[in-house]
Amino acid sequence: MQKTAKEDLNRLRQLASFTASRILLTANAFRIFDHLEEPGKTALQLSRKLSTDKRATELLLNSLVALSLLKKIKGTYKNAALASQYLVSGKPDYQGDIISHYNVLWDNWSGLNTVLKTGKPFKKSFDHRSFIMGMHNLSVPRVSDVLRHINLRGVTRVLDLGGGPGTYSIAFAKKNIHVTLMDYPETLKIAKKLIIKAGVKTRIRLLPGDFCTDDLGNGYDLIFISHIFHAYSAKASVSILKKSCRALNRGGRVVVQEFLLHETRTSPLSGALFAINMLVNTMGGRTYTPTEIGSWLKQSGYIAVRKAINDDYVFMNGRKK
Secondary structure: OOHHHHHHHHHHHHHHOOHHHHHHHHHHHOOHHHHOOOOOEEHHHHHHHHOOOHHHHHHHHHHHHHOOOEEEEOOEEEEOHHHHHHOOOOOOOOOHHHHHHHHHHHHHHOOHHHHHHHOOOOOOOOOHHHHHHHHHHHHHHHHHHHHOOOOOOOOOEEEEEOOOOOHHHHHHHOOOOEEEEEEOHHHHHHHHHHHHHHOOHHHEEEEEOOOOOOOOOOOEEEEEEEOOHHHOOHHHHHHHHHHHHHHEEEEEEEEEEEEOOOOOOOOOHHHHHHHHHHHHHOOOOOOOOHHHHHHHHHHOOEEEEEEEEEOOEEEEEEEEO
16 A cells, blocks of 8 residues: 555645544543553552453553653553643643543534434534633633734723633733633632632622623623624624624724634634534534624724634724714
8 A cells, every 4th residue: 555545645644643642531431541640550450440351551651642642651541741731720830621622522423424414403402510610710811912913002890791601710810900701600709719719709790690691881992702603693693792892982992812724714723613512502503713703893983804813713802983
């Protein structure tokens, strides 16, 4: 077999394979990495700790070594550097919550065949805490970069619309800005703990509600809408923007952060694949192009619409007339 053909077949098989993903999801679900920080454990010690089968545990641990997530030294398993930094709960760079959310999505994505026929979501599983804390995992490494795209000159009041765990609310509050974080009550319970831990609770007001149906308040200099629109149809997104415009002070601004999708809707890969995630999990959501989002802003009463593109994200900025 020619080298190029072999490479093509290997790539095809890698695309079809699920094994590494499933191994990581299961290891994370059992909090294996929490137990394997220095000095580590043998397979027998870990299986007793987790009340799991010894043979199954040893085979899983060996596969995690093969995936470079663990090290094996004289029968003792311990975290490799990657797992130690990102997969041990309580550490600053922890990503285990978003991986727990991927575990939930595994169940939902298994219905993609059905979704393709019906056009309707297949929401078999949901775990609210892993979803919200997963958003926190994703946002923490990006906060500083995101804030560089936002002009905060003259901004004293911000509405973080559907701000989930409050990661960006906390960042705004640390700049001595008064923030209103609006989200569902069960989400705000999670956000409140993070806000208290960050020491900024006096500068963040929690507003429970549904931003599609409930009053947003008014008098805001800036409304931050981060990763909201991909869960809604274009029509619903325009409605949210119009409602936000009414809540802004004259000359106030809205800043939208969304997954980037180029005008062909086929790249970047992350944006194109995330559209399928929304197909599986929502009734009308998908990823949108900067042109689409820009047109919504103009329809909704904003002028001086600007965009910035960074990696796999787009930032749209609109000022109220």
